[in-house]
Amino acid sequence: MQEVVQQLVNGISLGSIYGLIALGYTMVYGIIRLINFAHGDIYMIGAFVGYFAIRTFHLSFLPALLAAMAVSAVLGMVIERLAYRPLRNSTRIAALITAIGVSFLIQNTALLAWTPDPRSYPDVFPLRTYEIGGVYVDNRQIAILGVALVLMVVLHYIVNYTQIGRAMRAVSQDADTARLMGIDVDRVISFTFALGSALAAAAGVLVGIYYNRIDPTMGTMPGLKAFVAAVLGGIGVIPGAMLGGLVMGIAEVAVVALTESTWKDAVAFAILIVILLVRPAGLLGRQVREKV
Amino acid sequence: MSLLEIRDLTMQFGGLTAVDRFNLTLNEGDIVGLIGPNGAGKTTVFNCLTGMYAPTGGEILLSGHRIDGLHPYEITRLGMARTFQNIRLFKQLTVYDNIRIAFHNQSKYNLATAVFRLPQFAKEEREILEKTEELLEIFGLYEHRNEIASSLPYGEQRQLEIARALATNPQILLLDEPAAGMNPQETEELTSLIRWVKERFDLTIFLIEHDMRLVMRLCERLVVLDYGITIAEGTPEEIQNNPQVIEAYLGEEAL
Numbered sequence: 001m002q003e004v005v006q007q008l009v010n011g012i013s014l015g016s017i018y019g020l021i022a023l024g025y026t027m028v029y030g031i032i033r034l035i036n037f038a039h040g041d042i043y044m045i046g047a048f049v050g051y052f053a054i055r056t057f058h059l060s061f062l063p064a065l066l067a068a069m070a071v072s073a074v075l076g077m078v079i080e081r082l083a084y085r086p087l088r089n090s091t092r093i094a095a096l097i098t099a100i101g102v103s104f105l106i107q108n109t110a111l112l113a114w115t116p117d118p119r120s121y122p123d124v125f126p127l128r129t130y131e132i133g134g135v136y137v138d139n140r141q142i143a144i145l146g147v148a149l150v151l152m153v154v155l156h157y158i159v160n161y162t163q164i165g166r167a168m169r170a171v172s173q174d175a176d177t178a179r180l181m182g183i184d185v186d187r188v189i190s191f192t193f194a195l196g197s198a199l200a201a202a203a204g205v206l207v208g209i210y211y212n213r214i215d216p217t218m219g220t221m222p223g224l225k226a227f228v229a230a231v232l233g234g235i236g237v238i239p240g241a242m243l244g245g246l247v248m249g250i251a252e253v254a255v256v257a258l259t260e261s262t263w264k265d266a267v268a269f270a271i272l273i274v275i276l277l278v279r280p281a282g283l284l285g286r287q288v289r290e291k292v
Numbered sequence: 293m294s295l296l297e298i299r300d301l302t303m304q305f306g307g308l309t310a311v312d313r314f315n316l317t318l319n320e321g322d323i324v325g326l327i328g329p330n331g332a333g334k335t336t337v338f339n340c341l342t343g344m345y346a347p348t349g350g351e352i353l354l355s356g357h358r359i360d361g362l363h364p365y366e367i368t369r370l371g372m373a374r375t376f377q378n379i380r381l382f383k384q385l386t387v388y389d390n391i392r393i394a395f396h397n398q399s400k401y402n403l404a405t406a407v408f409r410l411p412q413f414a415k416e417e418r419e420i421l422e423k424t425e426e427l428l429e430i431f432g433l434y435e436h437r438n439e440i441a442s443s444l445p446y447g448e449q450r451q452l453e454i455a456r457a458l459a460t461n462p463q464i465l466l467l468d469e470p471a472a473g474m475n476p477q478e479t480e481e482l483t484s485l486i487r488w489v490k491e492r493f494d495l496t497i498f499l500i501e502h503d504m505r506l507v508m509r510l511c512e513r514l515v516v517l518d519y520g521i522t523i524a525e526g527t528p529e530e531i532q533n534n535p536q537v538i539e540a541y542l543g544e545e546a547l
Contacts, residue, residue: 154407162406162413163392163399163420170382170393177380179364180342180373182397182460 002134007257008250013141013210015249016148020203021226022233022241023155024076024196030172030236031192033092037099038079039200040223041106044216046072046201047121047208048114054122061124061209065147068205069198076197077190085186103223110216118215121208144206151202152242155195159238168192172236221265225252228272234285243283247271293356295320295496296341296464301360302349303336303520310336312520313350318464323490323497325507327531328517329540334500335377337517338466341498342374343367354464369397373462375453377469377500383442387433387452390441391424394459423459430492431455447478451485458493465489467499471506479506486510508532516540 021043028036046068053064083102087095129138159165170178171188179185207222208214229248233240248268255267275282296318303311311333318324326334339345341352343364352360359367382390399420405413428434431451436444441452450470457465470486471479483506490497501507507514508528516524516531518540524531531537 158403158406161417162403163396163401164403164406166385166389166393167396169385169389173382173384174380176344176364177376177382178393180344180368181394181456182365182368183393184363184365 003257005135007253009135009137009141011250011253012246013144013249014253015246016145017203017207017210017245018222018226018229018248019242019245020148020151020199020206021222022229022245023152023238024200025227025230026233026235026238026241027168027192027196029230030238031168031189032084032088034084034095035099035227036084036193036196037096037223037227038083038102038106039196040219040221040226041103041110042072042076042079042197042219043200043204043207043222043226044110044214044219045075045106045204046197047204047214047218048110048216049201050205050208051119051121051214054124061143064124065202065205068201072201072204073194073198076193080190080193085189107216107219114216116215116217118213121212121214125209140210144210147202147206151199155199155238158195164188164191225265225268228268232271232275232282234282237282237284240282240284247283294318295322295355296498297353298337298341298350299353300350301337301340301347301352303333303340303345304348310520311340311347311517314517314520314522316515316525318496318498320463320496321490321494322513323486323511324499325511325514326498326500326517327502327504327507327514328523331519332517333520334517335468336520338374338468338500341367341466342372365397368460368462371461371463372466373457373460373464374466375450375457375468375470377472379449379453381441381449381453381456383440385441386438387428387441387444388424388437390452390456391427391459392420394456395420395423398461427455427459430489446473450474450482454485454489458489462493462495464496464498467497467501469500469502471501471503474503476505479503482506483510 021039024039025036028034049071050064050068053059053067059067079102083098084095087098125140125143127138127140129136159168167178167183167188170181170183171185175185225248226245229244230241232247233242233244248271251267251271252264256264294317298314298316301311301314302309314337326337328334336345340347340360343362343366347360351358354370354372359370382393399416401413401416425434428437433448433452433455436448441449444452454470471482474482486497487510489495511528514526514528514531515522516537523536523540524534
């Protein structure tokens with residue numbers, strides 16, 4: 001029993017990271033129907049910005065987190081402006097392939113600039129472990145959960161209760177009509193990229209602190225898994241991304257606990273295959289029959 | 293100075309001229325109808341006016357400023373609003389949100405103000421809410437405020453669309469077949485509603501309509517389009533007796 005709770009705690013920590021990344025995928029998809037495959041690399045950049053903020057500029061945890069979020073938000077907007085906006089009216093496959101290209105560009109630039117060698121993340125949190133009824137929780141896990149929770153609440157609030165959030169929902173439903181309501185659609189799309197990128201950056205910093213190790217290719221696998229999480233929850237559905245992330249995190253930890261850790265990446269894609277077969281719209285997505 | 297001036301507006305799609313040298317002047321408080329057979333180019337005129345199409349020729353001036361070629365959101369902010377022939381609400385959003393979205397250009401608060409719930413945010417959100425509720429009351433939609441837009445009956449969706457257009461605070465309201473799909477009694481109610489709204493919000497109205505009873509009763513002036521060309525302009529009485537118009541509508545044999 002203790003073991004189960006313990007794995008659940010670990011799974012939720014990992015899952016909230018996936019959830020934070022998945023939110024960016026799902027928001028961008030919701031608004032321009034594009035899977036932004038460069039998203040995982042923005043997460044990596046976020047981790048590195050946090051690293052330098054702490055190591056070089058000696059910032060503490062929160063300022064470093066905010067710096068990483070801000071830099072990545074700008075990066076997300078720049079990518080959208082330069083790579084995706086010119087393709088707004090072209091085929092979806094063109095934009096998708098461009099996204100993969102942007103991903104390679106960022107990753108290889110990072111490899112060039114920062115070498116492929118992993119770096120150990122600076123120690124902002126001296127590790128403290130607490131035992132609660134036989135279950136071990138450490139302060140890093142609490143930080144991950146706390147930050148993820150706060151960010152998700154803030155995001156939910158922005159999307160549902162502010163004018164820019166309403167504009168986002170309007171654009172995602174009908175961009176042309178939104179324009180006629182006085183909404184600058186390009187600005188809203190830009191804002192969506194900024195928001196999603198900032199969340200990914202936060203996840204990057206949290207992962208750096210939790211696993212204590214970052215490198216320029218770290219974004220690939222979590223990026224793919226978060227994409228699966230977004231599809232699992234229902235792509236375009238914001239609460240779905242959070243749910244999908246949690247399910248993925250718990251599933252991965254459970255598989256590692258029950259079998260061998262070599263299965264941990266396979267489980268993500270097994271989930272993707274199953275969900276596409278059984279419920280392609282995702283757990284919280286609306287089931288719509290494709291018009292033929 | 294006239295409020296809206298359209299000079300030689302032309303819209304070509306490839307080799308097809310959908311609108312050919314269209315001219316019209318709207319003065320403040322006018323209520324003008326645009327009629328013509330299907331495919332005459334009426335909606336194309338609206339799409340050019342609202343910036344959905346960039347006209348291939350001519351000029352459009354709103355209060356003396358060129359607006360042709362501007363983005364739709366810029367034109368909306370300058371005071372032009374429209375409704376659609378086939379209703380285009382944000383179907384999955386609530387009635388409340390449909391209206392609140394249209395207040396977008398009137399809210400000034402930024403993200404930080406919103407996240408930290410500063411007084412300016414609370415104040416502006418309260419104002420938006422008050423104005424939204426006022427509009428909903430006027431259109432009798434208040435009791436439906438939390439419903440999803442697509443769940444409303446047809447007639448109420450039309451009203452919501454007009455209410456939403458008004459929320460952008462327009463000077464000119466373009467109505468694209470507002471009575472489409474309505475029965476005679478609903479059309480009757482719509483006619484008085486349009487008249488009332490025009491007075492209440494100080495509007496200039498330019499409308500496309502097939503329902504001749506509505507057009508004849510509501511409009512002071514009519515413009516008739518056929519194959520993109522203006523074939524007549526005048527009072528409803530003049531138009532009713534214009535042989536060219538009768539021909540366009542009924543074919544030559546009818547004469």
